[in-house]
Amino acid sequence: MSAPTLFLDSWAALRSVPRTGQRYHAMAAPRPFELGDGGVTALAPRLEWLRAVKSGTMAPADYFAHYRAQLASISAQLAPGWLIVDSGALHDVYDGDTICCSCKRGTAPGLFERGPSCHLEVAAEELRRAGWRVGLWGGAPW
Numbered sequence: 001m002s003a004p005t006l007f008l009d010s011w012a013a014l015r016s017v018p019r020t021g022q023r024y025h026a027m028a029a030p031r032p033f034e035l036g037d038g039g040v041t042a043l044a045p046r047l048e049w050l051r052a053v054k055s056g057t058m059a060p061a062d063y064f065a066h067y068r069a070q071l072a073s074i075s076a077q078l079a080p081g082w083l084i085v086d087s088g089a090l091h092d093v094y095d096g097d098t099i100c101c102s103c104k105r106g107t108a109p110g111l112f113e114r115g116p117s118c119h120l121e122v123a124a125e126e127l128r129r130a131g132w133r134v135g136l137w138g139g140a141p142w
C-alpha cells in the first residue's frame with residue numbers, strides 16, 4: 001500500500017484545481033476567507049517570526065531555520081495518522097487533503113530571494129520524511 005498523499009498549494013491555485021479532499025490552512029495569520037475546513041497549526045509558522053521577516057528584522061534564512069527546527073521538534077506529530085486539524089473539532093488529516101498558504105505557488109516577490117519562497121516548501125520536505133507523499137504547487141505527488 002502506498003503512502004497517503006497530501007497536497008500543498010495556494011488558495012488562489014485551488015480555484016482552478018479540482019480536488020476532492022478537505023482544504024486546510026497552515027498559516028500564522030489566515031484571513032477569514034483562508035480558513036477553509038480548518039487549520040493544521042502544527043504546520044503554521046509562529047506569528048512573531050512572520051511579522052519579523054516581513055518587517056525586515058529577521059532574515060528569511062533565519063525564518064526558515066526557525067520553522068525547520070519547529071517541525072523537527074514535532075516530527076512524530078507530522079506522520080500520517082498523527083497530523084491533526086486543530087481548529088474546530090480535532091480530526092486527522094487524511095489521504096487526498098490539501099493544505100494551503102496565501103503565497104501564490106511559492107512566490108513571494110521581494111521577500112525570499114533565495115532558498116524556499118514559502119514555509120510550505122520546508123513543510124513538504126518534513127512531511128515526506130514523516131511518511132506522506134506530497135504534491136507541492138500542483139506538481140505530481142512523490
Ligand SMILES: [Zn+2]
Nearest residue numbers: 101103118119
Ligand atoms: Zn506561503
